[in-house]
Amino acid sequence: MDNLNINKHISAQYNAELESIRNQVLTMGGLVEQQLVDAIKAMTKGDSVLAQQVITNDRQVNAMEVAIDEACTQIIAKRQPTASDLRLIMSIIRTVSELERIGDEAEKICRTALEKFGSQHQTLIVSLESLGQHTTRMLHDVLDVLARLDIEQGIRVYREDKKVDREYEGVVRQLITYMMEDPRTIPSVMTAMFCARAIERIGDRCQNICEFVFYLVKGKDFRHVNGESLEKLLSDVTPPKKP
Template identity: 90%
Template sequence: MDNLNINKHISAQYNAELESVRNQVLTMGGLVEKQLTDAIKAMNKGDAELAQTVIDNDQKVNAMEVSIDEACTQIIAKRQPTASDLRLIMAIIRTVSELERIGDEADKICRTALEKFSNQHQTLLVSLESLGNHTIQMLHDVLDVLARLDIEQGIQVYREDKKVDREYEGVVRQLMTYMMEDPRTIPNVMTAMLCARAIERIGDRVQNICEFVFYLVKGKDFRHVDSESLEKLLSDVTPPAQK
């Protein structure tokens, strides 16, 4: 984040505060990435112990969100940030909210797989492995985008959500086929669909984080922009002058 000139302030304490919240959000991102990775692994392998660990660790994710929000609130109250500093704080607040929700989806995957799925139909959950791994990679990549503020990579990650959506639709069709061929699988198919939907939503959350990075770098809100027009809009917008 050097191009935001975080260390430009006369006050060394102010610099330290901004650097601290930046590091905290990246640390939280790493924890959420591990939570998601473990959730997909627990789902695919039917690992009840690992699933329970993910559920237990969700409180750590929640606590980190609260801590970062409090730190950002203190900076706003004490420093009255403007320009890029304010965008940084706002982007961090929005990002940690999305990360917390991704953590919730990982928790949901584990709870659903643990409580409602029978071992004899474990193969239905294994069919979600590719979809799960795709979203894990998206989350990993967007954290890299956040750390380096790489707009070009951010656009690539943003586009991946369409691929996740198509893959999700394919999984749903496959699960519907199972259900039609053997009505006895209906309860388990519905459970698998809940897990698939939770994974698909993670792709949407990652896309939102990309938009926050675009806002941070370009100073313009890119939410609800048509994806086909996004790259042109990003190239047309000149980053605002630092103040």
């Protein structure tokens, strides 16, 4: 976020407040990323101890969201930010909400797997591992975009969600086939589908964070824009290539 010139303000305290919020968001992002990594590992390895740890740590994610929201509210009340500062605060509030929801999805994966999966059903979730690793990379990359405000990388991450969606659809088809071949596996297959849906939603939330970064840097709202209009907006924010 150095591109935002946080140290431009006359008030040193104001600079410190913005820098503190910036650091808190990145710290929360790192925690959420670790939660997702652990959730995917717990699901694929059947590690109930690690799954329980993810569930417990979700409270810390929730607490960080509340603390950052409160800090943003205090800045709005005391500093009455305008222009880029206001976009920064609004983008942070929206981003931490998405991060908290990603944490919720990680918790959901662990709770679902703990309730339904036994060692005899591990073959059902092998296909989920690749999808989980894909969204984990996407989250890692979007946090890097958030830290560096790299629009070009942000566009690449944004478009990556289409690949996640296609992979998710393939997993669902595979699970449906498995269920049709052996109806006794229906409860376990449904559980696997719930996990797959939670993983796919994480990709959507990473895409949302990209939209907030675009808004922060360029001042354009990318929400609820689809098709050719979206591609035009994306091309408009792509920085010109150096000769």
